[in-house]
Amino acid sequence: MDILGYDFMIRAMIAAVFTGLAAPVVGTYLVQRRLALMGDGIGHVAVTGVALGLLTNTSPTWTAVVVAILGAVLIEVIREKGHANGDVALALLFYGGIAGGVMITGLAGQSAARLQEFLFGSITTISPQDVWVTMALSAIVILLGVGLAPQLFAVAQDQEFARVAGLNIRVYNVLVAVLAAVTVTVAMRTVGLLLVSALMIVPVATAQQLTRSFRATLLAAMCLGVGASFGGLMVSAVAFDVAPGPTIVLLALACFVLTWPVGMWLRRRRRQRQPFDELAPLAHDAIDEHPHEHGENCGHTAVPHGDHVDYVHDGHRHAPHGVHYDEH
Amino acid sequence: MLTDPTDRDRTVLEIEDGSVAISGRPILRHIDVRIERGEFVALMGANGSGKSTLVRAMTGLLRIGGGSVTLFGAQLSDFHDWHRIGFVPQRATAASGIPVSVWEVVASGRLTRRRLLRPLLRKDRQAIKDALDVVGLRDRSHDGINTLSGGQQQRVLIARALAGEPELFFLDEPTAGVDLPNQQALALALETLKSRGATVVLVAHELGPMTPLVDRAIVMRDGRIAYDGPPLADHEVHGPLFGAGHSHHHVVPVVDDHTPQLGLNRHREHH
Numbered sequence: 001m002d003i004l005g006y007d008f009m010i011r012a013m014i015a016a017v018f019t020g021l022a023a024p025v026v027g028t029y030l031v032q033r034r035l036a037l038m039g040d041g042i043g044h045v046a047v048t049g050v051a052l053g054l055l056t057n058t059s060p061t062w063t064a065v066v067v068a069i070l071g072a073v074l075i076e077v078i079r080e081k082g083h084a085n086g087d088v089a090l091a092l093l094f095y096g097g098i099a100g101g102v103m104i105t106g107l108a109g110q111s112a113a114r115l116q117e118f119l120f121g122s123i124t125t126i127s128p129q130d131v132w133v134t135m136a137l138s139a140i141v142i143l144l145g146v147g148l149a150p151q152l153f154a155v156a157q158d159q160e161f162a163r164v165a166g167l168n169i170r171v172y173n174v175l176v177a178v179l180a181a182v183t184v185t186v187a188m189r190t191v192g193l194l195l196v197s198a199l200m201i202v203p204v205a206t207a208q209q210l211t212r213s214f215r216a217t218l219l220a221a222m223c224l225g226v227g228a229s230f231g232g233l234m235v236s237a238v239a240f241d242v243a244p245g246p247t248i249v250l251l252a253l254a255c256f257v258l259t260w261p262v263g264m265w266l267r268r269r270r271r272q273r274q275p276f277d278e279l280a281p282l283a284h285d286a287i288d289e290h291p292h293e294h295g296e297n298c299g300h301t302a303v304p305h306g307d308h309v310d311y312v313h314d315g316h317r318h319a320p321h322g323v324h325y326d327e328h
Numbered sequence: 329m330l331t332d333p334t335d336r337d338r339t340v341l342e343i344e345d346g347s348v349a350i351s352g353r354p355i356l357r358h359i360d361v362r363i364e365r366g367e368f369v370a371l372m373g374a375n376g377s378g379k380s381t382l383v384r385a386m387t388g389l390l391r392i393g394g395g396s397v398t399l400f401g402a403q404l405s406d407f408h409d410w411h412r413i414g415f416v417p418q419r420a421t422a423a424s425g426i427p428v429s430v431w432e433v434v435a436s437g438r439l440t441r442r443r444l445l446r447p448l449l450r451k452d453r454q455a456i457k458d459a460l461d462v463v464g465l466r467d468r469s470h471d472g473i474n475t476l477s478g479g480q481q482q483r484v485l486i487a488r489a490l491a492g493e494p495e496l497f498f499l500d501e502p503t504a505g506v507d508l509p510n511q512q513a514l515a516l517a518l519e520t521l522k523s524r525g526a527t528v529v530l531v532a533h534e535l536g537p538m539t540p541l542v543d544r545a546i547v548m549r550d551g552r553i554a555y556d557g558p559p560l561a562d563h564e565v566h567g568p569l570f571g572a573g574h575s576h577h578h579v580v581p582v583v584d585d586h587t588p589q590l591g592l593n594r595h596r597e598h599h
Binding site: 028031032033034036147148150151153154156157158160161162163164165166167204208211212213214215216217270274275277279 | 387388389408410411413415417419422424425426427428429431432433435436437439440442444445470471472475477485488489492498507509
């Protein structure tokens, strides 16, 4: 594995670890707000930012950060207004972003291949200066996203409650939008603008198959994000002709596909064991013969029902009553 | 309770000639309310009568168009002691897009007393545990919120408001769509609050098991206060005087005498 000794590979590994950690932090808040596609939207708008950088011969990273933040704040304003066709307004913004980006790239006399570096990522061509920028911006996202977790959680969970608790919800909403924009531009070197949202959302979707709390979801998503981005980079380093960006995303998706059946099973089991309403049965409905004796570990689902337990099998709910069973 | 309360000190909330307009349309008009420390006030009325709007104006969620709202002696715009307020918004569920545990939801109610970037202190944890005890869900604190029934989720939301140890509670229809055992559990929790000396403003369509707790009823009708006085039974609130065509009752011709308080007894025998 002498490829690991190359400088460009070390830079790529550092960038992969930092973006893999930072992207799911923002993704968790986006999923909590049911805004999973917002990262995609910002990614589209950022294309224009990259193109402006190419046109003006400045760093595409910085122009992309500026344009993405403007786009994210605009999306947040449209969302806050809550217009009936707010989602149409967002769609217009996305299409404008990507079309403008492609057009400006052409005007700048740059080839489509140059733009493609940003659309699909080119982590192995990342410069030392870009690595520092990636590390710094990722660290800011992680510190704010984890440090302000109680506030960001409360605002995303219940805006009205957060307001009456004295939180300035507009500040926190804009903060999440800005963090999302920064994450998009940081991750565009790793997985590319078109796949950025996947690195933010897929680890969260995977984590929540197995978790029961916000905290566990956030931490598990960060671990899965690092695992996918670092693992994807390694796979593409070993296998020829495999681009790192798509490999990272496909690895993250593979994790989701593996955990999804487990999550289905857990949810189904949880639903089955949910207590029945504490209403008294309509009548005393005794069962004449019941060859099976229910009890702990009898194999049938035991569901709490008021002060006793009902056993569920074949569409029946049986509760022990003295020597016989009642149908509840 | 206070030993020598002057009149000012006792008032926790006051609205003077308050009005609220939404998109230019007047919703609440001529609202005059004063709520005193330790009172348990039921804010009642038919759907669309403005009771939720009034609570939203009291908590600052809606900007008041005219008049003034005073909380603990401070104008609402200058009010910053949000830890003195506990709010239970009208919500069908406490769930969101991410798995959330009962503990986490209740802990978010502690934010009014926490500083930025500080971990939960021992007294914070104690307050969260106490709040879960009051609503009887301590044993469920590590369960996911979506494994709880709707009524249990309402109790979690009350515990969240409790965790900040507030003095004044606003509850917006916590019993809507909640089964009877959970309504009783809610009533028990509110009884504990009341015995601790908290002031409670409860928006409710029907009081059910909470009836014995209520000290005072305010009935809204068409954006104005139609009644303010001793508690009323549910059927009186939804009777012909205040109800806007409430369908559970026979239509009784209303005598337009402009004095609903005096008219009550006369109409009671029609039911």
